[in-house]
Amino acid sequence: MAEPGVGLRYEFVNHEGDRVGVVAQRSGDFELVVYPGDDPDEARSVLRLTREEADTVAEILGAPRSAERFADLTREVPGLGAEQIEVRPGSPFAGRALGDTRARTRT
Incomplete structure (x- = not known):
């Protein structure tokens, strides 16, 4: 892991030997990069999220x-x-985040 001026960079080598990086920017956005060589400054942006x-x-x-x-x-x-439970329209849980419903606490 390295810390560039824009955020944190996490790196790993995948099973095919590609060096991959994820840049977690201070803005909260992320960038997925691939390194064509050994120089971390030569990263090629693949995806911005x-x-x-x-x-x-x-x-x-x-x-x-x-x-x-x-x-x-x-x-x-x-x-x-564990089971899956269907939440039907009109339910007090419909359209709400699980944490907001306190369903885990109640069950």
């Missing part, structure tokens, strides 16, 4: 892993389970 767009991508990428981890946990903890 607003904070909201980055949150959406993180949720999409994290959802399968979260579900997998929870499935592992349900095998380890007797009596722990």
Whole structure:
């Protein structure tokens, strides 16, 4: 991880050997970059995301892993389970963020 003047840069090498970086800008926006060589100043921008767009991508990428981890946990903890519940139009929970409904606290 490096700290350029515009925010924080996180880097990793993927399974194909590409050096990839994510620049978390102080503005809250993000930039996905790829390095064609060894010089971190030669980064090629691949994608720019607003904070909201980055949150959406993180949720999409994290959802399968979260579900997998929870499935592992349900095998380890007797009596722990999960179900999907349909929230119908007109419900006091419809259109609201889960945290705002306090549903987790109530259940």
